[in-house]
Amino acid sequence: MKISDLRFAPLGFLLGICELGRVGGRWIRSKQRYPQVRFGRGAIADDKCVFEEGVVIQEQVRLSNATIGAHSYVSERSILWNCKIGRYCSIGPEVRIGLGIHPTRNVISTYPGFYSTRHDVPISFHTRQGEPEHKMVSVGHDVWIGARVVVLDNVTIGDGVIIGAGSVVTRDIPPYAVAVGAPARVTRVRFSESEIGILESVAWWNRDIEFCRANAPYFNDPGQFFAKVADDELLSARGKR
Numbered sequence: 001m002k003i004s005d006l007r008f009a010p011l012g013f014l015l016g017i018c019e020l021g022r023v024g025g026r027w028i029r030s031k032q033r034y035p036q037v038r039f040g041r042g043a044i045a046d047d048k049c050v051f052e053e054g055v056v057i058q059e060q061v062r063l064s065n066a067t068i069g070a071h072s073y074v075s076e077r078s079i080l081w082n083c084k085i086g087r088y089c090s091i092g093p094e095v096r097i098g099l100g101i102h103p104t105r106n107v108i109s110t111y112p113g114f115y116s117t118r119h120d121v122p123i124s125f126h127t128r129q130g131e132p133e134h135k136m137v138s139v140g141h142d143v144w145i146g147a148r149v150v151v152l153d154n155v156t157i158g159d160g161v162i163i164g165a166g167s168v169v170t171r172d173i174p175p176y177a178v179a180v181g182a183p184a185r186v187t188r189v190r191f192s193e194s195e196i197g198i199l200e201s202v203a204w205w206n207r208d209i210e211f212c213r214a215n216a217p218y219f220n221d222p223g224q225f226f227a228k229v230a231d232d233e234l235l236s237a238r239g240k241r
């Protein structure tokens with residue numbers, strides 16, 4: 001920077017203060033709009049979001065048109081658009097979900113000005129509204145998404161899935177799979193097919209918090225979980241029918 005540039009410093013400082021005020025305003029509006037949610041500093045959610053109870057949104061997260069299930073948390077600096085996240089999910093820091101689509105086939109250019117009526121691009125020729133620019137992402141219950149994962153639009157991630165840090169998820173991931181890499185590939189499935197069937201029928205994430213509290217020790221002992229909790233649950237469910 002040259003000494004002569006310093007004359008712009010007060011203007012830069014002023015603009016910085018205005019920007020802080022703008023972001024701070026959106027943070028405060030998000031907290032007022034969704035008082036049941038714990039928002040970290042600077043985290044924002046637009047008016048198309050839906051939250052169940054016990055959700056935590058950490059610092060600087062940005063949410064738009066996102067539904068977040070009970071007791072899930074989103075870690076710092078993640079951006080989630082157009083998605084439905086299940087209950088008891090752990091979303092790591094700097095994750096990106098559903099940030100949009102540009103056409104890639106049968107077009108000369110991928111620049112939004114040729115196909116989009118959106119007003120936030122610098123120039124638009126408004127020739128046609130092409131393919132949808134967003135498709136919903138669906139994330140199941142009890143999913144762990146590692147740091148810096150990118151999930152592309154239109155992807156479905158099953159219950160109980162783990163996505164390794166830094167992965168790029170381009171295709172659907174089946175329940176209880178572990179997937180890593182770019183593109184993310186399944187490296188293993190955490191339980192047998194019949195065990196996954198049992199977990200999906202028990203659907204513990206739909207039970208009240210007392211169920212989890214009472215059975216918490218079995219969650220760290222799958223053998224016991226399938227032998228005791230799942231058995232009791234399925235027997236009593238059959239009895240009720």
Ligand SMILES: CC(C)(COP(=O)(O)OP(=O)(O)OC[C@H]1O[C@@H](n2cnc3c(N)ncnc32)[C@H](O)[C@@H]1OP(=O)(O)O)[C@@H](O)C(=O)NCCC(=O)NCCS
Nearest residue numbers: 092093145146147162163164165166167178180181187188
């Ligand atoms: C994926 C993960 C959960 C480990 O799962 P796992 O099934 O126990 O996997 P393993 O450690 O046995 O590794 C299996 C293979 O996947 C590879 N692998 C593991 N994590 C990977 C990743 N994030 N990206 C690419 N490859 C990965 C391993 O190198 C190993 O490869 P190899 O068989 O060729 O040696 C872990 O590596 C990970 O990414 N955790 C996320 C951590 C994080 O983001 N924390 C902050 C958010 S809360």
